[in-house]
Amino acid sequence: xxxxxxxxCSIVVFLSVCFVIFMPSxxxxxxxxxxxxxPEQLLKWSPESDPDAPFNRxxxxxxxxxxxxxxxxxxxxxAKLVALSALNKNTSGVPSQGGKEFFANTFSYWxxxxxxxxxxxxxxxxxxxxxxxxxxxxxxxNGVPILGNVFFPPAVYGGKIEWLNQMLEQRADxxxxxxxxxLEAAEYYGFDGWFINQETEGGSQETxxxxxxxxxYLQKNKKDGMHIMWYDSMTEDGRINxxxxxxxxxxxFLQDGNNRVSxxxxxxxxxxxxxxxxxxxxxxxxxxxxxxxxIDVEAKGTLTKVPWNGIFPEGKSPNTSLGIYRPxxxxxxxxxxxxxxxKEQDFWSGQKGDPSSTDGNGDWKGMSHYFTDKxxxxxxxxVTNFNTGSGQFFAVEGNRxxxxxxxNRSLQDxxxxxxxxxxxTPISVQFDWNQAYTGGSSLKVSGELNGNESSHIKLYxxxxxxxxxxxxxxxxxxxxxxxxxxxxxxxxxxxxxFFDVKKEAKGKWVTQKIKLKRFKGKExxxxxxxxxxxxxxxxxxxxxxxxxxxxxxxIKKVHQPENVMIKETEFQNGIYANVxxxxxxxxxxxxxxxxxxxxxxxxxxxxxxxxxxxxxSDLKREGKxxxxxxxxxxxxxxxxxxxxxEDVFDWPPYPMPKANFSSDKTLAxxxxxxxxxxxxxxxxxxxxxxxxxxxxxxxxxxxxVVTYESEGTYSVTLVAKNSEGEDIVTxxxxxxxxxxxxxVTNAALNKQAAADGQCASSEGPGFALDGxxxxxxxxxxxxxxxxxxxxGKNYALSKFVLHHAAAGGEPNAFNTKAxxxxxxxxxxxxxxxxxxxxxxxxxxxxxxxxTEARYVRLWIDQPTQGGDQAARIYEFExxxxxxx
Numbered sequence: 001x002x003x004x005x006x007x008x009c010s011i012v013v014f015l016s017v018c019f020v021i022f023m024p025s026x027x028x029x030x031x032x033x034x035x036x037x038x039p040e041q042l043l044k045w046s047p048e049s050d051p052d053a054p055f056n057r058x059x060x061x062x063x064x065x066x067x068x069x070x071x072x073x074x075x076x077x078x079a080k081l082v083a084l085s086a087l088n089k090n091t092s093g094v095p096s097q098g099g100k101e102f103f104a105n106t107f108s109y110w111x112x113x114x115x116x117x118x119x120x121x122x123x124x125x126x127x128x129x130x131x132x133x134x135x136x137x138x139x140x141x142n143g144v145p146i147l148g149n150v151f152f153p154p155a156v157y158g159g160k161i162e163w164l165n166q167m168l169e170q171r172a173d174x175x176x177x178x179x180x181x182x183l184e185a186a187e188y189y190g191f192d193g194w195f196i197n198q199e200t201e202g203g204s205q206e207t208x209x210x211x212x213x214x215x216x217y218l219q220k221n222k223k224d225g226m227h228i229m230w231y232d233s234m235t236e237d238g239r240i241n242x243x244x245x246x247x248x249x250x251x252x253f254l255q256d257g258n259n260r261v262s263x264x265x266x267x268x269x270x271x272x273x274x275x276x277x278x279x280x281x282x283x284x285x286x287x288x289x290x291x292x293x294x295i296d297v298e299a300k301g302t303l304t305k306v307p308w309n310g311i312f313p314e315g316k317s318p319n320t321s322l323g324i325y326r327p328x329x330x331x332x333x334x335x336x337x338x339x340x341x342x343k344e345q346d347f348w349s350g351q352k353g354d355p356s357s358t359d360g361n362g363d364w365k366g367m368s369h370y371f372t373d374k375x376x377x378x379x380x381x382x383v384t385n386f387n388t389g390s391g392q393f394f395a396v397e398g399n400r401x402x403x404x405x406x407x408n409r410s411l412q413d414x415x416x417x418x419x420x421x422x423x424x425t426p427i428s429v430q431f432d433w434n435q436a437y438t439g440g441s442s443l444k445v446s447g448e449l450n451g452n453e454s455s456h457i458k459l460y461x462x463x464x465x466x467x468x469x470x471x472x473x474x475x476x477x478x479x480x481x482x483x484x485x486x487x488x489x490x491x492x493x494x495x496x497x498f499f500d501v502k503k504e505a506k507g508k509w510v511t512q513k514i515k516l517k518r519f520k521g522k523e524x525x526x527x528x529x530x531x532x533x534x535x536x537x538x539x540x541x542x543x544x545x546x547x548x549x550x551x552x553x554x555i556k557k558v559h560q561p562e563n564v565m566i567k568e569t570e571f572q573n574g575i576y577a578n579v580x581x582x583x584x585x586x587x588x589x590x591x592x593x594x595x596x597x598x599x600x601x602x603x604x605x606x607x608x609x610x611x612x613x614x615x616x617s618d619l620k621r622e623g624k625x626x627x628x629x630x631x632x633x634x635x636x637x638x639x640x641x642x643x644x645x646e647d648v649f650d651w652p653p654y655p656m657p658k659a660n661f662s663s664d665k666t667l668a669x670x671x672x673x674x675x676x677x678x679x680x681x682x683x684x685x686x687x688x689x690x691x692x693x694x695x696x697x698x699x700x701x702x703x704x705v706v707t708y709e710s711e712g713t714y715s716v717t718l719v720a721k722n723s724e725g726e727d728i729v730t731x732x733x734x735x736x737x738x739x740x741x742x743x744v745t746n747a748a749l750n751k752q753a754a755a756d757g758q759c760a761s762s763e764g765p766g767f768a769l770d771g772x773x774x775x776x777x778x779x780x781x782x783x784x785x786x787x788x789x790x791x792g793k794n795y796a797l798s799k800f801v802l803h804h805a806a807a808g809g810e811p812n813a814f815n816t817k818a819x820x821x822x823x824x825x826x827x828x829x830x831x832x833x834x835x836x837x838x839x840x841x842x843x844x845x846x847x848x849x850x851t852e853a854r855y856v857r858l859w860i861d862q863p864t865q866g867g868d869q870a871a872r873i874y875e876f877e878x879x880x881x882x883x884x
Contacts, residue, residue: 031578031617032056032096034088034133035185036126036867039166042181047188054613055096058136058190059585060410062225063376065143066463068525069493070372071356071421074365077372079311079318080114082229082266082292084195085328087118087135087409090813091125093866094132097609098408102433102440103340105331106389106407108415109348110142111373111461115227115264117195119326121151123158124780124868128182136191137410137610138389143376145192145227150182152200154240158780159200168210179217186226193227194218195266203238212252215261229292230254230262242268246277246291254291255284264290266323273310274319281320292323301329302346302364312370322370337390337433345419355418373417377462380470381547381638384413384460388431391440394605396641398437398509398542401595401605410591411439411608417461425453427537437475437509437542438639445529446538454532456486456496459544463490464524466516469549472527474501475511478539485514485544486528493525509542516546547638560642561586561612561632566649573681574655579616581630583645589634595644597629598622608635624654657684659720659729666734666847667798667880669741670709678702680720680727688719694735708737713850736850740796740881746771747795748856748878755779755787759870768876776808776874785860785871789878794825794854797880799847800834805864806842808874815840816871818862823853830857840865852883 032055037045047053067077087105088094110116116139118131130148131139139146150167153159167178182194198211211234218228235241235249243250245267254265267277271293278288293311297304312318330347334340350358350366358369389412394402420429427447435442449455474485481503486496497519503512527544531537561583568580581594591610595603599622606616619628628651631644660679668674678687689699693714694706708714713733720727748769755765759778765787768777779785800821805814821834834846856878863871 031615033092033866034094034096035130035189036091036120037128038126039128039163039178041126042128042185043166043177045181045185052096053188054582055611055615056130056133056189057611058133058140059610060137060140060190062140062145062192063143064378065374065376066378067372067374068461068463068490071418071458072358072368072372074358074369075372076318076370079289079370080292080321081112081367081371082115082117082264082321082323083113083327084117084119084266084323084325086120086326087328088120088132089328089332089811090866090868091120091122091129092864092868093813096133097607097611097614098134098406098410100405101407102390102392102405103337104390104407105328106409106412107138107328107331107344108388108412109344109367110139110144111375111417112348112367112371113144114321115229116144116146117229118146118148119328121149122868123153123160124870125866127151127153127163130185130189131191133189133611134409136189138412140190141376141412142414143374145225147193147195147227147229148186148191150194150196152198154199154201161200161202164198164200164203164207168207168214170213176214176217179214179221183218183222183226187223192225193222193229193263195229195231196262197231198234199240201240203234205236205238208234208236208238212256212261215253216256216259219260219262227263229264229266232265232267242270244268244271245274246280251280251284255286264292266292267294267320269294269296269325271310272307275313278319288319289321291320293320294323294325296325297329298326299329301333301343302351305363341431349419353420354422356421373461375417375461375463377414377460377464380464381545381551382462382464383543383545383547383637383639384415385436385438385543385639386415386431386441386443386541387411387413387436387439388415388433388441391436392433393436394440395436396438396593396605401603406440406607408608410610413439416443416459418458421458423456423458425449425455427455427531429457432540435477435540435542437477443541444539445531445541448536449531449534451534453534454530456528456530458526458528460527462524462527464546466519466522466524467548468517468520470516470520471513471547471549472499472516473511473513473543473545473547474541475509475543476501476505476539476541477507477509478505479507480535481505481539482531482533482535482537483539484530484532486526486530487516487524488526488528489519489522490525491522496526496528496530498530511543543639545638551638560645561589561592561634562645564630564632564645564647566630566647569649571652573683574652575621575682577616577619577621577628577649577651579619579630579649581614581616581632581647583612583632585612586634588636589642590637591635593633593635593641595631595633597631599625603631606630621651626651654724655681655683656725657681657720657722657727659684659718659727661716661718661729663735663847664845665799666849667736667738667741667744667796668708669739670711670737671707672741673705673707674735676704676706676716678718680718683722683724684720685722686720688721690717692716708735711737711739713737731849734849736798743881744798744879745881746877747791747797747880748789748876751792752790753787756785757781768873771875773803773808773874776872777876779871781869783861783863783869783871785863787858787860787873787876789856789876790827791854791856791878794852794883795878795880796883797823797833797848797851797853797856797878799845799879801846801875801877801879802844802858802873803875804839804842804844805872805874808872810872812840812842813865814868814872815842815865816860816863816873817865818860820859820861821846822857822859823851824855824857825853827855
């Protein structure tokens with residue numbers, strides 16, 4: 001069932017070495033990142049010494065949840081479900097408060113999850129990883145506790161027994177400094193505990209005893225509600241020996257006599273029937289549902305073969321709870337948001353897309369077949385804009401106030417409980433990222449009904465009290481709504497009261513309110529939509545809200561945020577700013593929105609956060625503005641917005657341009673075309689090229705094409721101008737025209753190479769020179785890394801091409817960021833010919849002035865876009881011709 005006999009750890013390292021989602025830009029200062037530590041760093045960490053710490057805090061408390069009733073007769077609520085999910089596919093480089101990409105893992109099937117583990121950690125970045133703040137916010141909003149990850153990798157994947165020993169060090173009084181830091185980090189950042197995954201070999205029975213003491217110490221000192229989960233890896237003798245069950249060899253890591261050692265245990269994947277684990281748990285006085293039997297879905301997702309009857313025997317209570325390893329397969333195997341959300345639906349609701357009817361789904365019935373959905377919608381006001389947590393724009397009350405892509409799971413709404421539970425004629429229900437009332441998405445319903453057909457779409461399970469002034473409002477956009485809103489009550493959850501929605505929309509967002517006074521004293525069990533008109537349906541639902549009118553009137557009196565302050569600004573090239581912003585929290589506010597006032601008076605939405613710290617990265621200057629005003633608004637539970645509070649920062653003087661250029665080649669045959677590329681700074685308004693000996697001899701284009709008829713070397717000059725002045729750069733002897741250009745080859749192909757290290761025997765330095773884009777040189781350990789090539793004889797070199805991680809199919813956040821290339825004729829004296837500090841490309845080309853060398857050395861100073869220190873080069877090409 002699993003791909004490796006190494007257990008969970010090998011797959012963890014595969015995640016950390018091979019999968020990343022966020023790629024920071026080559027900006028001048030990194031925005032705050034979610035934390036990741038090695039033991040030594042953890043022991044030194046404190047919120048006061050970490051400038052990113054305030055941005056990494058979750059401020060949303062863990063919501064209460066209710067099970068209430070069941071829509072699927074197969075589902076149960078005794079056994080629980082834990083998801084070990086890489087909600088951010090890399091450990092390093094994770095922005096604290098969302099990113100600038102629309103396509104992000106905005107997981108939303110929280111209703112079936114009882115516990116979430118934030119899956120991350122690698123020997124190249126850090127092995128102790130708390131969840132990012134936006135994931136904690138989303139998890140807590142839905143009532144799901146979330147754990148950070150402590151990962152001790154095996155030696156083959158860079159693990160060190162020293163790391164384990166550092167974590168297990170004790171003070172003279174018996175306390176564990178690292179355990180204290182784990183608890184401090186969880187409390188400060190606002191998450192709910194830790195998953196402990198110990199797979200580093202070399203331990204002894206003494207190590208195992210120390211680990212039990214460590215876990216027991218966590219139990220005795222953790223806050224109420226905090227959870228510690230142990231992975232079935234190390235046994236009582238200190239060896240790594242997966243049991244795939246609860247046995248006498250690993251039971252002491254869960255319960256040791258009367259001592260509770262861990263709150264739960266994740267059991268490894270190679271099991272057949274977990275009845276013995278059930279009995280062993282009861283024998284030691286623990287619930288069998290503290291055991292989470294693991295299934296690995298990373299590779300095959302819904303095609304994974306699982307002996308479900310071993311966990312859920314027919315006609316009996318479940319043997320154990322269920323642990324799902326890497327349900328983020330749905331995202332990793334998708335290329336578009338629509339594909340991702342369809343796979344999510346298949347995975348969690350079943351492939352028929354009906355969580356109430358799952359028996360006909362084949363081998364993969366979906367989690368809704370086994371687990372009763374739960375709801376955190378238990379208090380008024382309740383509001384949803386069907387905002388999935390990312391978008392290609394951002395709208396506020398129907399007005400698009402940003403046209404840039406974004407993701408921030410802190411802003412994700414609680415999305416429909418049932419996806420999709422349709423009674424009657426099936427019609428299309430889906431999220432629409434092209435229309436939004438507030439946020440980046442809405443709910444789109446479309447289809448056609450005939451004769452006496454109708455469609456009843458049950459959306460939300462709730463437990464909402466109805467008071468004398470409770471109202472339900474719905475905001476929608478449609479030429480002809482012809483829709484009904486339905487609500488049922490807890491005394492009869494399947495009996496719905498329907499209310500007509502017929503207010504003319506005329507292609508604009510409109511809101512219709514429905515008074516619920518006559519149901520005072522009841523509790524709403526479900527919210528639905530119904531269509532029964534015999535005509536085409538095409539409607540977007542932008543908001544559903546249930547609230548008390550009196551409470552909304554009171555909220556309107558609350559003031560805007562206080563003491564809004566720009567704490568720090570940093571500028572690049574006079575036209576980009578990084579801005580740190582803070583304000584005082586208002587306990588009544590749900591979250592805050594940050595806006596920019598443009599020179600023309602319009603407002604641009606910049607972001608949102610429940611926190612009172614926010615960081616704006618790479619904020620671009622509008623024209624030649626001298627000041628920028630930033631506004632902060634409080635947003636309350638019912639989506640009411642306060643008045644703005646402002647602060648202003650000054651821009652530096654508008655800069656002169658800086659001239660620079662490159663070309664696709666520096667060596668060419670007579671008459672061969674050469675493409676020049678302007679690389680001057682962004683403030684350049686005019687260009688003037690001068691090509692010595694070239695045709696044309698001058699140009700004002702951004703990408704002129706030039707030919708040279710006579711052999712020789714030629715200089716190129718570029719003048720960059722704007723209203724503030726001009727800058728000139730001349731590259732002497734930059735172009736070489738020679739008939740030898742026809743003899744240029746990849747001189748490094750299959751040549752001898754050496755390097756500072758390799759990740760495996762199949763990833764040695766020669767694999768960067770074999771002409772294959774499917775093999776690579778990889779090196780572990782701290783940067784810088786180096787790769788040296790002996791070309792066999794002297795060559796006149798003109799160009800280098802590097803194929804980085806994404807060129808071989810890995811995520812682009814593992815592309816080499818900073819590197820240098822040197823040449824030498826004797827292998828002792830070296831000259832630097834290329835230096836790059838901000839690469840993000842999958843394939844980078846570097847033309848140079850003709851240089852003679854036999855030896856070439858590549859230095860990798862920053863191996864990835866984040867903190868991972870592993871070098872990955874799929875091909876290193878060195879172009880030139882044999883020197884005379």
